[in-house]
Amino acid sequence: MFRNVAELVERAEREQMKIAEVMIRQEMEVTERSREDIIAQMEKNLQVMEQAVIRGLAGVRSHSGLTGGDATRLQQYIARGQFLSGETILDAVSKAMATNEVNAAMGMICATPTAGSAGVVPGTLFAVKEKLQPTREQMVEFLFTAGAFGFVVANNASISGAAGGCQAEVGSAAGMAAAALVEMAGGTPRQAAEAMAIALKNMLGLVCDPVAGLVEVPCVKRNAIGAANAMIAADMALAGIQSRIPCDEVIEAMFRIGQTMPVALKETAQGGLAATPTARKFEADIFGKPNNERE
Amino acid sequence: MKYRSVFDIIGPIMIGPSSSHTAGAVRIGKVARNLFGRKPTWADIFFYGSFAQTYKGHGTDVAIVGGLLNFDTFDERMKTSLQIAKQEGIRITFHEEEAIPPHPNTAKIRLGDEQGELELVGISIGGGKIEIIELNGFELKLSGHHPALLIMHNDRYGAIAGVANVLAKYAINIGHMEVSRKEKGKQALMTIEVDQNIDDAIVEQLKALPHIIDVTKIVE
Numbered sequence: 001m002f003r004n005v006a007e008l009v010e011r012a013e014r015e016q017m018k019i020a021e022v023m024i025r026q027e028m029e030v031t032e033r034s035r036e037d038i039i040a041q042m043e044k045n046l047q048v049m050e051q052a053v054i055r056g057l058a059g060v061r062s063h064s065g066l067t068g069g070d071a072t073r074l075q076q077y078i079a080r081g082q083f084l085s086g087e088t089i090l091d092a093v094s095k096a097m098a099t100n101e102v103n104a105a106m107g108m109i110c111a112t113p114t115a116g117s118a119g120v121v122p123g124t125l126f127a128v129k130e131k132l133q134p135t136r137e138q139m140v141e142f143l144f145t146a147g148a149f150g151f152v153v154a155n156n157a158s159i160s161g162a163a164g165g166c167q168a169e170v171g172s173a174a175g176m177a178a179a180a181l182v183e184m185a186g187g188t189p190r191q192a193a194e195a196m197a198i199a200l201k202n203m204l205g206l207v208c209d210p211v212a213g214l215v216e217v218p219c220v221k222r223n224a225i226g227a228a229n230a231m232i233a234a235d236m237a238l239a240g241i242q243s244r245i246p247c248d249e250v251i252e253a254m255f256r257i258g259q260t261m262p263v264a265l266k267e268t269a270q271g272g273l274a275a276t277p278t279a280r281k282f283e284a285d286i287f288g289k290p291n292n293e294r295e
Numbered sequence: 296m297k298y299r300s301v302f303d304i305i306g307p308i309m310i311g312p313s314s315s316h317t318a319g320a321v322r323i324g325k326v327a328r329n330l331f332g333r334k335p336t337w338a339d340i341f342f343y344g345s346f347a348q349t350y351k352g353h354g355t356d357v358a359i360v361g362g363l364l365n366f367d368t369f370d371e372r373m374k375t376s377l378q379i380a381k382q383e384g385i386r387i388t389f390h391e392e393e394a395i396p397p398h399p400n401t402a403k404i405r406l407g408d409e410q411g412e413l414e415l416v417g418i419s420i421g422g423g424k425i426e427i428i429e430l431n432g433f434e435l436k437l438s439g440h441h442p443a444l445l446i447m448h449n450d451r452y453g454a455i456a457g458v459a460n461v462l463a464k465y466a467i468n469i470g471h472m473e474v475s476r477k478e479k480g481k482q483a484l485m486t487i488e489v490d491q492n493i494d495d496a497i498v499e500q501l502k503a504l505p506h507i508i509d510v511t512k513i514v515e
Contacts (some may be wrong), residue, residue, distance in 0.1 A: 001296060001299075003296070015432070023301050026301075027300060027301050027302075030299050032300075032368070032490075033301060038301075041302060041306075042301075042302075042305065044305055044308070045302075045305055045308060048308045079301065102311065102313060103311030103312050104310060104312050105311070106310055106354060106373065106374050107310070107311060108308065108310055108369055109308075109309065109311055109312075110305065110306055110307070110308050110309070111305075111306060111307055111308075111309055111314040111318065111422055111423055112303045112304070112305050112306075113314075113421075113422045114304070114313070114314040114315065114421065114422050114423075115309060115312055115313050115314040115317060115318065115423075116312065116313055116314070117312050118311075121305075138323035143305050144301060144305075146304075147301035147302075147304045147305040148301070150299060150304035150305070151298060151304050154297065154298040154303065154304055154421065154422065155296050155297055155298050159304070159421045159422045160315050160399075160400070160419075160420060160421030160422070162315060162344070162345040162399040162400050162421075163317070163398075163399060163420070163421060168421075176304075200312075210349065210352065212352050213348060213349030213350075213352030213353060214310065214312070214353070215312035215313050215316075215352070215353060216312070220502055256485050260468075263399070265401070266345065266399065266401075267316075267345045267348075267349060268344075268345050268348040268349065269348055269349050269352065270348065287351060287352075292422065295316065
Protein backbone atom coordinates (compact mmCIF):
# COMPACT_ATOMS: atom_id res chain seq x y z
CA MET A 1 0.00 0.00 0.00
CA PHE A 2 1.26 3.51 -0.70
CA ARG A 3 1.75 5.34 2.56
CA ASN A 4 2.31 8.84 1.25
CA VAL A 5 2.11 10.99 -1.87
CA ALA A 6 5.78 10.41 -2.73
CA GLU A 7 5.19 6.64 -2.91
CA LEU A 8 1.97 7.13 -4.88
CA VAL A 9 3.67 9.31 -7.50
CA GLU A 10 6.73 7.08 -7.61
CA ARG A 11 4.60 4.00 -8.27
CA ALA A 12 2.59 5.75 -11.00
CA GLU A 13 5.78 6.93 -12.72
CA ARG A 14 7.61 3.62 -12.40
CA GLU A 15 4.73 1.60 -13.81
CA GLN A 16 3.72 4.35 -16.22
CA MET A 17 0.13 4.44 -15.18
CA LYS A 18 -2.33 7.01 -13.96
CA ILE A 19 -2.82 7.68 -10.26
CA ALA A 20 -6.38 6.41 -10.76
CA GLU A 21 -5.02 3.05 -11.94
CA VAL A 22 -2.69 2.78 -8.93
CA MET A 23 -5.71 3.32 -6.66
CA ILE A 24 -7.87 0.78 -8.50
CA ARG A 25 -5.13 -1.88 -8.31
CA GLN A 26 -4.53 -1.26 -4.64
CA GLU A 27 -8.25 -1.54 -3.93
CA MET A 28 -8.33 -4.88 -5.77
CA GLU A 29 -5.38 -6.12 -3.73
CA VAL A 30 -6.60 -4.97 -0.33
CA THR A 31 -10.26 -5.94 -0.63
CA GLU A 32 -9.83 -8.95 -2.95
CA ARG A 33 -12.72 -7.67 -5.05
CA SER A 34 -12.85 -7.71 -8.84
CA ARG A 35 -12.07 -4.66 -10.96
CA GLU A 36 -15.64 -4.68 -12.35
CA ASP A 37 -17.08 -4.69 -8.84
CA ILE A 38 -14.93 -1.78 -7.70
CA ILE A 39 -15.57 0.30 -10.82
CA ALA A 40 -19.32 -0.37 -10.52
CA GLN A 41 -19.35 0.89 -6.92
CA MET A 42 -17.54 4.08 -7.92
CA GLU A 43 -19.94 4.55 -10.84
CA LYS A 44 -22.78 4.40 -8.31
CA ASN A 45 -21.09 7.11 -6.24
CA LEU A 46 -20.78 9.21 -9.40
CA GLN A 47 -24.51 8.82 -10.06
CA VAL A 48 -25.38 9.98 -6.55
CA MET A 49 -23.09 13.02 -6.99
CA GLU A 50 -24.72 13.85 -10.31
CA GLN A 51 -28.23 13.59 -8.84
CA ALA A 52 -27.26 15.87 -5.95
CA VAL A 53 -25.88 18.52 -8.33
CA ILE A 54 -29.05 18.39 -10.45
CA ARG A 55 -31.26 18.60 -7.38
CA GLY A 56 -29.26 21.46 -5.88
CA LEU A 57 -29.24 23.49 -9.10
CA ALA A 58 -33.03 23.14 -9.29
CA GLY A 59 -33.15 24.79 -5.86
CA VAL A 60 -33.43 23.35 -2.34
CA ARG A 61 -33.91 24.89 1.09
CA SER A 62 -32.66 23.55 4.41
CA HIS A 63 -34.98 22.94 7.35
CA SER A 64 -33.43 25.85 9.29
CA GLY A 65 -33.74 28.16 6.30
CA LEU A 66 -30.10 29.25 6.63
CA THR A 67 -29.02 27.83 3.26
CA GLY A 68 -30.41 26.99 -0.15
CA GLY A 69 -30.96 28.70 -3.47
CA ASP A 70 -27.47 30.18 -3.92
CA ALA A 71 -26.39 27.56 -6.49
CA THR A 72 -29.37 28.58 -8.62
CA ARG A 73 -28.66 32.27 -8.06
CA LEU A 74 -25.12 31.87 -9.34
CA GLN A 75 -26.24 29.92 -12.44
CA GLN A 76 -28.61 32.76 -13.31
CA TYR A 77 -25.76 35.23 -12.87
CA ILE A 78 -23.49 33.18 -15.17
CA ALA A 79 -26.25 33.09 -17.79
CA ARG A 80 -26.33 36.91 -17.85
CA GLY A 81 -22.70 36.79 -19.07
CA GLN A 82 -21.39 39.74 -17.07
CA PHE A 83 -19.15 37.79 -14.67
CA LEU A 84 -15.65 38.85 -13.66
CA SER A 85 -13.72 35.57 -13.16
CA GLY A 86 -14.50 32.72 -15.58
CA GLU A 87 -17.36 30.54 -16.62
CA THR A 88 -15.85 27.15 -15.72
CA ILE A 89 -14.70 28.31 -12.30
CA LEU A 90 -18.10 29.83 -11.47
CA ASP A 91 -19.83 26.72 -12.72
CA ALA A 92 -17.65 24.65 -10.34
CA VAL A 93 -18.51 27.02 -7.49
CA SER A 94 -22.22 26.78 -8.25
CA LYS A 95 -22.20 22.98 -8.50
CA ALA A 96 -20.20 22.64 -5.27
CA MET A 97 -22.79 24.79 -3.51
CA ALA A 98 -25.60 22.78 -5.12
CA THR A 99 -24.24 19.59 -3.54
CA ASN A 100 -23.82 21.13 -0.11
CA GLU A 101 -27.22 22.75 -0.19
CA VAL A 102 -28.69 19.30 -0.78
CA ASN A 103 -26.56 17.97 2.08
CA ALA A 104 -27.79 20.71 4.41
CA ALA A 105 -31.37 19.84 3.47
CA MET A 106 -30.72 16.24 4.61
CA GLY A 107 -30.76 15.02 1.02
CA MET A 108 -28.74 12.16 -0.40
CA ILE A 109 -25.08 12.85 -1.22
CA CYS A 110 -21.80 10.96 -1.48
CA ALA A 111 -19.23 11.92 1.17
CA THR A 112 -16.02 13.13 -0.57
CA PRO A 113 -14.13 12.85 1.76
CA THR A 114 -16.87 13.95 4.20
CA ALA A 115 -20.44 15.18 3.88
CA GLY A 116 -19.57 18.70 5.01
CA SER A 117 -16.97 18.91 2.23
CA ALA A 118 -18.93 16.84 -0.32
CA GLY A 119 -19.33 19.69 -2.84
CA VAL A 120 -15.75 20.39 -3.91
CA VAL A 121 -14.90 17.21 -5.85
CA PRO A 122 -18.22 16.83 -7.75
CA GLY A 123 -18.47 20.60 -8.24
CA THR A 124 -15.16 20.76 -10.09
CA LEU A 125 -15.79 17.46 -11.92
CA PHE A 126 -19.16 18.45 -13.36
CA ALA A 127 -17.84 21.89 -14.30
CA VAL A 128 -14.82 20.66 -16.28
CA LYS A 129 -17.05 18.01 -17.84
CA GLU A 130 -18.46 20.78 -20.03
CA LYS A 131 -14.98 21.83 -21.13
CA LEU A 132 -13.01 18.55 -21.38
CA GLN A 133 -15.92 16.32 -22.47
CA PRO A 134 -14.60 13.25 -20.62
CA THR A 135 -16.07 9.77 -21.11
CA ARG A 136 -18.05 8.26 -18.24
CA GLU A 137 -15.03 6.05 -17.59
CA GLN A 138 -12.75 9.07 -17.25
CA MET A 139 -15.19 10.64 -14.81
CA VAL A 140 -15.04 7.51 -12.66
CA GLU A 141 -11.23 7.66 -12.90
CA PHE A 142 -11.38 11.25 -11.61
CA LEU A 143 -12.92 9.92 -8.40
CA PHE A 144 -10.24 7.26 -7.98
CA THR A 145 -7.53 9.90 -8.40
CA ALA A 146 -9.21 12.16 -5.84
CA GLY A 147 -9.64 9.13 -3.58
CA ALA A 148 -5.96 8.22 -3.77
CA PHE A 149 -4.88 11.62 -2.47
CA GLY A 150 -7.65 11.66 0.14
CA PHE A 151 -6.51 8.23 1.27
CA VAL A 152 -3.04 9.60 2.05
CA VAL A 153 -4.47 12.57 3.96
CA ALA A 154 -6.87 10.40 5.97
CA ASN A 155 -4.08 8.04 7.01
CA ASN A 156 -1.39 10.66 7.72
CA ALA A 157 -3.46 13.58 9.00
CA SER A 158 -7.24 13.68 9.29
CA ILE A 159 -10.42 14.26 7.32
CA SER A 160 -12.50 15.09 10.39
CA GLY A 161 -13.48 18.65 11.32
CA ALA A 162 -13.76 17.62 14.95
CA ALA A 163 -10.18 16.32 14.87
CA GLY A 164 -8.51 18.78 12.49
CA GLY A 165 -10.80 21.70 11.65
CA CYS A 166 -12.17 22.65 8.24
CA GLN A 167 -8.68 22.47 6.70
CA ALA A 168 -9.04 18.68 7.17
CA GLU A 169 -12.39 18.64 5.37
CA VAL A 170 -12.69 21.35 2.69
CA GLY A 171 -8.89 21.67 2.64
CA SER A 172 -8.46 17.96 1.91
CA ALA A 173 -11.31 18.05 -0.62
CA ALA A 174 -9.73 20.98 -2.47
CA GLY A 175 -6.39 19.17 -2.64
CA MET A 176 -8.05 15.96 -3.86
CA ALA A 177 -10.04 17.84 -6.53
CA ALA A 178 -6.99 19.83 -7.70
CA ALA A 179 -4.98 16.63 -8.19
CA ALA A 180 -7.82 14.88 -10.03
CA LEU A 181 -8.37 17.91 -12.28
CA VAL A 182 -4.71 17.85 -13.29
CA GLU A 183 -4.84 14.16 -14.17
CA MET A 184 -8.05 14.54 -16.17
CA ALA A 185 -6.57 17.48 -18.09
CA GLY A 186 -3.58 15.34 -19.07
CA GLY A 187 -1.05 16.44 -16.44
CA THR A 188 1.54 14.09 -14.93
CA PRO A 189 1.25 12.35 -11.54
CA ARG A 190 3.93 14.75 -10.26
CA GLN A 191 1.91 17.75 -11.40
CA ALA A 192 -1.16 16.28 -9.67
CA ALA A 193 0.81 16.17 -6.41
CA GLU A 194 1.95 19.78 -6.92
CA ALA A 195 -1.67 20.85 -7.40
CA MET A 196 -2.69 19.05 -4.22
CA ALA A 197 0.11 20.76 -2.29
CA ILE A 198 -0.76 24.22 -3.65
CA ALA A 199 -4.47 23.84 -2.92
CA LEU A 200 -4.00 22.44 0.59
CA LYS A 201 -1.37 25.03 1.57
CA ASN A 202 -3.94 27.73 1.00
CA MET A 203 -6.47 26.09 3.28
CA LEU A 204 -4.09 25.52 6.22
CA GLY A 205 -5.38 26.84 9.51
CA LEU A 206 -9.01 26.91 8.40
CA VAL A 207 -11.17 26.32 11.46
CA CYS A 208 -14.45 24.41 11.76
CA ASP A 209 -16.96 26.82 13.31
CA PRO A 210 -20.43 25.79 12.18
CA VAL A 211 -23.16 28.27 13.10
CA ALA A 212 -25.67 26.63 15.46
CA GLY A 213 -23.76 23.37 14.96
CA LEU A 214 -25.43 23.01 11.56
CA VAL A 215 -23.51 21.96 8.45
CA GLU A 216 -24.68 25.07 6.61
CA VAL A 217 -22.93 28.33 7.54
CA PRO A 218 -20.11 28.73 6.59
CA CYS A 219 -19.84 25.20 5.12
CA VAL A 220 -21.72 25.78 1.85
CA LYS A 221 -19.65 28.81 0.88
CA ARG A 222 -16.41 27.21 2.04
CA ASN A 223 -17.13 24.43 -0.44
CA ALA A 224 -17.69 27.13 -3.07
CA ILE A 225 -14.27 28.70 -2.49
CA GLY A 226 -12.69 25.27 -2.00
CA ALA A 227 -13.79 24.41 -5.54
CA ALA A 228 -12.42 27.71 -6.91
CA ASN A 229 -9.14 27.12 -5.06
CA ALA A 230 -8.89 23.62 -6.56
CA MET A 231 -9.42 24.93 -10.10
CA ILE A 232 -6.73 27.60 -9.74
CA ALA A 233 -4.25 25.24 -8.08
CA ALA A 234 -4.79 22.77 -10.95
CA ASP A 235 -4.15 25.46 -13.57
CA MET A 236 -1.01 26.59 -11.73
CA ALA A 237 0.36 23.04 -11.59
CA LEU A 238 -0.46 22.48 -15.27
CA ALA A 239 1.45 25.67 -16.03
CA GLY A 240 4.50 24.00 -14.48
CA ILE A 241 4.43 25.85 -11.15
CA GLN A 242 5.74 23.78 -8.23
CA SER A 243 5.14 23.90 -4.51
CA ARG A 244 8.37 24.67 -2.64
CA ILE A 245 7.10 22.52 0.23
CA PRO A 246 6.52 18.91 -0.89
CA CYS A 247 2.94 17.62 -0.73
CA ASP A 248 3.62 15.14 2.10
CA GLU A 249 5.11 17.89 4.27
CA VAL A 250 2.08 20.10 3.63
CA ILE A 251 -0.14 17.21 4.80
CA GLU A 252 2.04 16.76 7.88
CA ALA A 253 1.79 20.50 8.60
CA MET A 254 -1.99 20.28 8.32
CA PHE A 255 -2.02 17.46 10.85
CA ARG A 256 0.11 19.40 13.35
CA ILE A 257 -1.98 22.55 12.94
CA GLY A 258 -5.09 20.46 13.62
CA GLN A 259 -3.60 19.06 16.79
CA THR A 260 -2.77 22.49 18.17
CA MET A 261 -6.07 24.07 17.11
CA PRO A 262 -8.29 24.94 20.10
CA VAL A 263 -11.29 22.67 20.68
CA ALA A 264 -13.59 25.71 20.40
CA LEU A 265 -12.64 25.83 16.72
CA LYS A 266 -13.06 22.12 15.95
CA GLU A 267 -16.73 21.48 15.21
CA THR A 268 -18.01 22.36 18.67
CA ALA A 269 -19.91 25.51 17.62
CA GLN A 270 -18.24 27.39 20.48
CA GLY A 271 -15.83 29.71 18.66
CA GLY A 272 -15.19 31.54 15.41
CA LEU A 273 -18.21 32.42 13.30
CA ALA A 274 -20.38 30.23 15.55
CA ALA A 275 -19.71 32.60 18.47
CA THR A 276 -20.66 35.83 16.65
CA PRO A 277 -23.74 37.73 17.85
CA THR A 278 -25.59 36.99 14.62
CA ALA A 279 -24.78 33.27 14.83
CA ARG A 280 -26.03 33.16 18.42
CA LYS A 281 -29.24 34.85 17.31
CA PHE A 282 -29.76 32.28 14.52
CA GLU A 283 -29.10 29.55 17.05
CA ALA A 284 -31.66 30.92 19.49
CA ASP A 285 -34.22 31.23 16.69
CA ILE A 286 -33.64 27.65 15.53
CA PHE A 287 -33.20 25.76 18.80
CA GLY A 288 -34.68 28.05 21.40
CA LYS A 289 -31.37 28.65 23.12
CA PRO A 290 -27.66 28.41 22.27
CA ASN A 291 -26.32 24.96 21.50
CA ASN A 292 -23.85 24.81 24.39
CA GLU A 293 -26.31 26.14 26.94
CA ARG A 294 -29.01 23.56 26.45
CA GLU A 295 -29.81 21.18 29.23
CA MET B 296 -3.29 2.57 8.47
CA LYS B 297 -6.74 3.53 9.73
CA TYR B 298 -8.26 3.80 6.27
CA ARG B 299 -7.82 0.88 3.88
CA SER B 300 -10.34 1.38 1.10
CA VAL B 301 -10.86 4.17 -1.44
CA PHE B 302 -14.56 3.96 -0.54
CA ASP B 303 -13.75 5.18 2.96
CA ILE B 304 -12.74 8.42 1.18
CA ILE B 305 -15.17 8.55 -1.77
CA GLY B 306 -18.29 7.45 0.06
CA PRO B 307 -20.43 6.49 1.82
CA ILE B 308 -23.60 7.38 -0.04
CA MET B 309 -25.60 8.96 2.74
CA ILE B 310 -28.30 11.29 3.97
CA GLY B 311 -26.68 14.59 5.03
CA PRO B 312 -25.49 16.67 6.66
CA SER B 313 -22.34 15.18 8.26
CA SER B 314 -20.35 12.04 7.54
CA SER B 315 -18.91 11.87 11.06
CA HIS B 316 -21.97 13.14 12.94
CA THR B 317 -24.68 11.58 10.75
CA ALA B 318 -23.38 8.59 8.72
CA GLY B 319 -20.94 7.58 11.49
CA ALA B 320 -23.73 7.83 14.05
CA VAL B 321 -25.99 5.61 11.91
CA ARG B 322 -23.23 3.01 11.80
CA ILE B 323 -22.64 3.08 15.57
CA GLY B 324 -26.39 2.63 16.12
CA LYS B 325 -26.51 -0.18 13.58
CA VAL B 326 -23.64 -2.09 15.22
CA ALA B 327 -25.46 -1.81 18.56
CA ARG B 328 -28.64 -3.17 16.98
CA ASN B 329 -26.75 -6.03 15.29
CA LEU B 330 -24.94 -6.97 18.48
CA PHE B 331 -28.15 -6.90 20.47
CA GLY B 332 -29.67 -9.06 17.74
CA ARG B 333 -33.23 -7.77 18.02
CA LYS B 334 -35.29 -4.63 18.38
CA PRO B 335 -34.77 -3.07 21.83
CA THR B 336 -37.66 -1.60 23.80
CA TRP B 337 -35.54 1.18 25.26
CA ALA B 338 -32.25 2.97 24.59
CA ASP B 339 -30.23 5.54 26.52
CA ILE B 340 -27.90 7.47 24.24
CA PHE B 341 -25.02 9.49 25.69
CA PHE B 342 -23.17 12.08 23.58
CA TYR B 343 -19.68 13.34 24.38
CA GLY B 344 -17.40 16.07 22.98
CA SER B 345 -18.38 17.51 19.61
CA PHE B 346 -21.30 15.06 19.51
CA ALA B 347 -22.67 16.60 22.72
CA GLN B 348 -22.17 20.16 21.49
CA THR B 349 -23.62 19.85 18.00
CA TYR B 350 -25.78 16.74 17.81
CA LYS B 351 -29.02 18.60 17.13
CA GLY B 352 -27.57 20.66 14.28
CA HIS B 353 -25.92 17.63 12.71
CA GLY B 354 -28.88 15.27 13.04
CA THR B 355 -26.75 12.91 15.16
CA ASP B 356 -29.80 12.06 17.24
CA VAL B 357 -32.01 11.00 14.31
CA ALA B 358 -29.03 9.20 12.74
CA ILE B 359 -28.10 7.06 15.74
CA VAL B 360 -31.76 6.11 16.22
CA GLY B 361 -31.92 5.33 12.48
CA GLY B 362 -29.06 2.90 13.12
CA LEU B 363 -30.94 1.32 16.02
CA LEU B 364 -33.84 0.82 13.58
CA ASN B 365 -31.34 -0.96 11.29
CA PHE B 366 -31.41 1.77 8.60
CA ASP B 367 -28.52 2.16 6.16
CA THR B 368 -26.68 5.50 5.90
CA PHE B 369 -28.71 6.37 2.79
CA ASP B 370 -32.19 5.48 4.09
CA GLU B 371 -34.61 8.29 3.20
CA ARG B 372 -36.64 7.59 6.36
CA MET B 373 -33.74 8.98 8.45
CA LYS B 374 -35.36 12.37 9.05
CA THR B 375 -38.35 10.73 10.74
CA SER B 376 -36.47 8.05 12.70
CA LEU B 377 -37.49 9.48 16.09
CA GLN B 378 -41.19 9.23 15.19
CA ILE B 379 -40.67 5.73 13.72
CA ALA B 380 -38.93 4.57 16.91
CA LYS B 381 -41.84 5.90 18.94
CA GLN B 382 -44.35 4.09 16.72
CA GLU B 383 -42.36 0.87 17.14
CA GLY B 384 -42.49 1.26 20.89
CA ILE B 385 -38.81 2.06 21.50
CA ARG B 386 -38.29 4.51 24.37
CA ILE B 387 -35.30 6.76 23.56
CA THR B 388 -33.54 9.10 25.99
CA PHE B 389 -30.66 11.41 25.04
CA HIS B 390 -28.00 12.58 27.48
CA GLU B 391 -25.42 15.33 26.85
CA GLU B 392 -22.29 14.45 28.79
CA GLU B 393 -19.62 16.87 30.04
CA ALA B 394 -16.78 14.35 30.49
CA ILE B 395 -13.82 14.72 28.12
CA PRO B 396 -13.97 11.66 25.84
CA PRO B 397 -11.03 9.75 24.31
CA HIS B 398 -12.17 11.03 20.89
CA PRO B 399 -14.13 14.23 20.14
CA ASN B 400 -16.95 12.28 18.46
CA THR B 401 -17.96 9.69 21.03
CA ALA B 402 -21.33 8.10 21.75
CA LYS B 403 -22.34 5.53 24.34
CA ILE B 404 -25.47 3.47 23.77
CA ARG B 405 -27.16 1.46 26.49
CA LEU B 406 -30.14 -0.50 25.24
CA GLY B 407 -32.26 -3.41 26.18
CA ASP B 408 -35.59 -5.18 26.58
CA GLU B 409 -37.11 -7.47 29.22
CA GLN B 410 -34.63 -10.21 28.26
CA GLY B 411 -31.35 -8.36 28.41
CA GLU B 412 -29.18 -5.28 28.07
CA LEU B 413 -26.16 -4.17 26.10
CA GLU B 414 -23.82 -1.21 26.38
CA LEU B 415 -21.30 -0.04 23.83
CA VAL B 416 -19.10 2.96 23.18
CA GLY B 417 -18.39 4.04 19.61
CA ILE B 418 -16.24 6.75 18.08
CA SER B 419 -16.67 8.38 14.69
CA ILE B 420 -13.24 9.08 13.26
CA GLY B 421 -14.11 10.95 10.06
CA GLY B 422 -15.66 10.38 6.66
CA GLY B 423 -18.26 8.04 8.15
CA LYS B 424 -15.72 5.54 9.46
CA ILE B 425 -16.28 4.31 13.01
CA GLU B 426 -14.70 2.15 15.68
CA ILE B 427 -16.40 0.40 18.58
CA ILE B 428 -14.05 0.84 21.53
CA GLU B 429 -16.02 -0.68 24.40
CA LEU B 430 -18.65 -3.40 24.76
CA ASN B 431 -20.30 -4.20 28.09
CA GLY B 432 -17.30 -2.72 29.85
CA PHE B 433 -14.73 -4.65 27.81
CA GLU B 434 -12.28 -2.63 25.76
CA LEU B 435 -12.04 -3.63 22.13
CA LYS B 436 -11.36 -2.27 18.68
CA LEU B 437 -13.94 -3.11 16.09
CA SER B 438 -14.37 -1.31 12.77
CA GLY B 439 -17.78 -2.74 11.97
CA HIS B 440 -16.62 -2.98 8.35
CA HIS B 441 -15.66 -6.65 8.37
CA PRO B 442 -17.61 -9.69 9.46
CA ALA B 443 -16.67 -10.38 13.06
CA LEU B 444 -17.25 -12.76 15.93
CA LEU B 445 -17.63 -11.54 19.49
CA ILE B 446 -17.15 -14.38 21.92
CA MET B 447 -17.84 -13.99 25.61
CA HIS B 448 -15.98 -16.68 27.52
CA ASN B 449 -14.60 -17.69 30.89
CA ASP B 450 -11.01 -16.55 31.32
CA ARG B 451 -9.52 -20.10 31.29
CA TYR B 452 -6.70 -21.76 29.37
CA GLY B 453 -7.74 -23.51 26.19
CA ALA B 454 -10.73 -21.26 25.46
CA ILE B 455 -8.95 -19.37 22.68
CA ALA B 456 -7.34 -22.49 21.23
CA GLY B 457 -10.74 -24.18 21.04
CA VAL B 458 -12.19 -21.32 19.02
CA ALA B 459 -9.13 -21.13 16.75
CA ASN B 460 -9.40 -24.89 16.05
CA VAL B 461 -13.00 -24.62 14.89
CA LEU B 462 -12.20 -21.67 12.62
CA ALA B 463 -9.21 -23.51 11.18
CA LYS B 464 -11.35 -26.58 10.49
CA TYR B 465 -13.64 -24.49 8.28
CA ALA B 466 -10.71 -22.62 6.65
CA ILE B 467 -11.76 -19.26 8.05
CA ASN B 468 -8.96 -16.73 8.05
CA ILE B 469 -8.63 -14.37 11.01
CA GLY B 470 -7.83 -10.78 9.99
CA HIS B 471 -7.61 -9.25 13.44
CA MET B 472 -8.06 -10.73 16.90
CA GLU B 473 -7.88 -9.47 20.45
CA VAL B 474 -8.84 -10.58 23.92
CA SER B 475 -10.01 -8.28 26.67
CA ARG B 476 -10.89 -8.98 30.28
CA LYS B 477 -12.01 -6.86 33.17
CA GLU B 478 -10.57 -9.03 35.92
CA LYS B 479 -8.22 -12.03 35.80
CA GLY B 480 -10.02 -15.40 35.94
CA LYS B 481 -13.49 -13.96 35.35
CA GLN B 482 -15.24 -13.29 32.04
CA ALA B 483 -13.35 -12.22 28.95
CA LEU B 484 -14.22 -11.13 25.43
CA MET B 485 -12.62 -12.35 22.20
CA THR B 486 -13.03 -10.06 19.20
CA ILE B 487 -12.25 -11.77 15.91
CA GLU B 488 -12.50 -10.00 12.57
CA VAL B 489 -12.63 -12.46 9.69
CA ASP B 490 -12.54 -12.25 5.90
CA GLN B 491 -15.85 -13.93 5.09
CA ASN B 492 -19.29 -14.23 6.64
CA ILE B 493 -19.68 -17.16 9.00
CA ASP B 494 -22.41 -19.82 8.85
CA ASP B 495 -24.80 -20.16 11.78
CA ALA B 496 -23.78 -23.82 12.06
CA ILE B 497 -20.23 -22.74 12.91
CA VAL B 498 -21.53 -20.27 15.48
CA GLU B 499 -23.46 -23.13 17.12
CA GLN B 500 -20.29 -25.26 17.24
CA LEU B 501 -18.41 -22.40 18.88
CA LYS B 502 -21.18 -21.97 21.45
CA ALA B 503 -20.91 -25.65 22.38
CA LEU B 504 -17.18 -25.40 23.22
CA PRO B 505 -16.08 -25.53 26.88
CA HIS B 506 -15.75 -22.14 28.67
CA ILE B 507 -17.75 -20.32 25.97
CA ILE B 508 -20.65 -18.25 27.32
CA ASP B 509 -22.03 -16.57 24.22
CA VAL B 510 -21.18 -15.95 20.59
CA THR B 511 -22.44 -13.06 18.49
CA LYS B 512 -21.62 -12.54 14.87
CA ILE B 513 -21.55 -9.29 12.96
CA VAL B 514 -22.27 -9.62 9.28
CA GLU B 515 -20.60 -7.17 6.94
